Amino acid sequence: MEAKANGPKGERPTPVIDGPTNPMVTPLLTDLYQFTMAYAYWKAGKQDDKAVFDLFFRKNPFGGEYTVFAGLEECIRLIANFRFTEDDLSFIRASLPCACEDGFLDYLRGIDCSDVEVYAISEGTVVFPRVPLMRVEGPVAVVQLLETPFVNLINYASLVATNAARHRFVAGKSKLLLEFGLRRAQGPDGGIGASKYSYIGGFDATSNVAAGRLFGIPLRGTHSHAFVSSFMSPDEIIEKSLQSRDGSTTCEDFVSLVQTWLSKIQVLRSGVANFCAVALALSELGYKAVGIRLDSGDLAYLSCEARKFFCNIEKEFGVAGFGKTSITASNDLNEETLDALNKQGHEVDAFGIGTYLVTCYAQAALGCVFKLVEINNQPRIKLSEDVSKVSIPCKKRCYRLYGREGYPLVDIMTGENEPPPKVGERILCRHPFYESKRAYVVPQQVEELLKCYWPGSPLKAREDLPALKDIRDRCIKQLELMRPDHMRRLNPTPYKVSVSAKLYDFIHFLWLNEAPVGELQ
Secondary structure, eight states, X not given: OOOOOOSOTTSOOOOOOOOOSSTTOSTTSSOHHHHHHHHHXXXXXXXXXXXXXXEEESXXXXXXXXEEOOOHHHHHHHHHTOOOOHHHHHHHHHXXXXXXXXXXXXXXXXXXXXXXXXXXXXXXXXXXXXXXXXXXXXXXXXXXXXXXXXXXXXXXXXXHHHHHHHHHHHXXXXXXXXXXXXXXXXXXXXXXXXHHHHHHTTOOEESXXXXXXXXXXXXXXXXXXXXXXXXXXXGGOOOOOEEOTTSSXXXXXXXXXXXXXXXXXXXXXXXXXXXXXXXXXXXXXXXXXXXXXXXXXOHHHHHHHHHHHHHHHHHHHOOXXXXXXXXXXXXXXXXXXXXXXXXXXXXXXXXXXXXXXXXXXTOSOOOEEEEEEEXXXXXXXXXXXXXXXXXXXXXXXXXXXXXXXSOEEEEEEEETTSOOOOTTOOEEEEOSSOTTXXXXXXXXXXXXXXXXXXXXXXXXXXXXXXXXXXXHHHHHHHHHHXXXXXXXXXXXXXXXXXXXXXXXXXXXXXXXXXXXXXXXX
C-alpha cells in the first residue's frame, strides 16, 4: 500500500485505506435529493448539526430468520477517500438550480468525512431485523450524502452473502460449492460482487478470474461442450505423447493408450466410460484425473450410477481411490434443488451454482433503510400507521446475549448511557412495540455488537478491516453458533430482537408525544 493519509490535514497520519473496489463508487454515487437536502441544510445554517443515523433492515430475506452482514469494508473505503473533485463540483453545479450559490460548492469542496464516525457490526456476522448494522454520526449534511451509497453497498452484499449461506446450509459442510454465476450476473459489478460475497457466505471457489485476482478467492472451472465437440475425431490430436508425472518415462501415443483402456472397460460408448478410459491411462503415468461434471438430466440418478461405475473400475482394475473420483453437478441449481437431491439421495461432491445465487432470484433486495434517530442530542422517531416502519429512536448500544448451551438467545438494544447487561444478572428484554411480549434473560455471555470502524479523527483507535478469508471464517463460525431451529429452511423459529425496559418506556413516551391527537367533531 502506498503511504498516504486518510483524514484531516495537520493530524497524525493513519494507515492508508485504499479506495472502493469499484471505481464508480465515488461521492457522486448518490441520489439527487441528497444534494438537494445538503443545499437546504447549508442554506439554513444547519449543515453542521450533529446527527445520528441507523442503517438497518426490517425483514430477513428468502423467508428465513437470519441475514449475513456484508459490505462494510467498501463503505469504509468510500469514506476514507471521500472527496469531491473539481469535475464533480462542476457537474453538481450544472445539476442543481441556477440559484445555487458558489458558497455551497465551496462547502462541498471542503468535505472529507473527518467529522464522521461509523460504528458497525463486524462484517460476516449473523444479524437480525431492526438491530443497527451501522450507526453513522456526524454533520447532518455530510451523513445525508452517505445514505444512498451506504445502503447500496450493504444491500446487495448482505443479500448475496445470505443467499450463499443458505445454499451452504442445505448442501452441508462436506460438499464443495462453486460460484459459476459471472455470465448471468447483472453486469460486471454484479458479477464481481457476487463472487466476493458468495465466498464470504460459505462458497469455496469461483470461476470468475477477475474476482480471483482482486480478492484472492480460489479459482475452479471445468470446460464446455464446445471444447469436446470441436474435435471431430482423435486423429486431430497432433501432439500425442505425454511424459509421466515424475518425468521418468514418456508415453509416445497417449491416445492409443486411452483407446486400449476403453476396450477393456467394454461398455456402451458414454461420457463416463470415456472419462474412465482417460483417467486410467493418466493413472498409468502417475496422474490423477479430477472428475466429471453432470450438467443435465436426473442428477441424483446419474450421480449414483457414475459412482457405481467408478467403484466397479476401482475393484476390477485395482486403482486405489478411483471410486472416490469427484462428481460435480450444475444446471440451474438452487436451494430447492439441493434440498430435493438430499431427499432423493445422490453422490455429488461439488455443486456449480450460478443464476439463482448471483441474481438472488428468490428475492430482489434486502430492503435496508437509513433513518435519523438523533439530531443535536435530541432523539427522533419516525412514526407510521404500519408499526413495522416505526423507527427506534436515539443513539443506542446493541448486545447479543448467549444462553447456557452457547447459542445466542436474544439481541437487545439499550440507550447509550444505560449500564451494559452483565453475565449472570437477570435482565428484562422487551419487544420494541408489543407490551405483552417480554422475557427475563440471564445471559451466560454478553457480546457488544457495534464497534468503531471509522472514528473521524485518525488520532482515535479504530477496528482494523479484516482480510476476506477472516470475514468468511467469521461468517462460518457465526452460522455454526446459531440454534438449528433458527436456521432451518421451512418454518424457522424467529430470533428475538428486544429493547431494554428503559428504552421501551422512552420509545412509547416519545411516540405519544410526537403522534398527533385526532379530534372528533
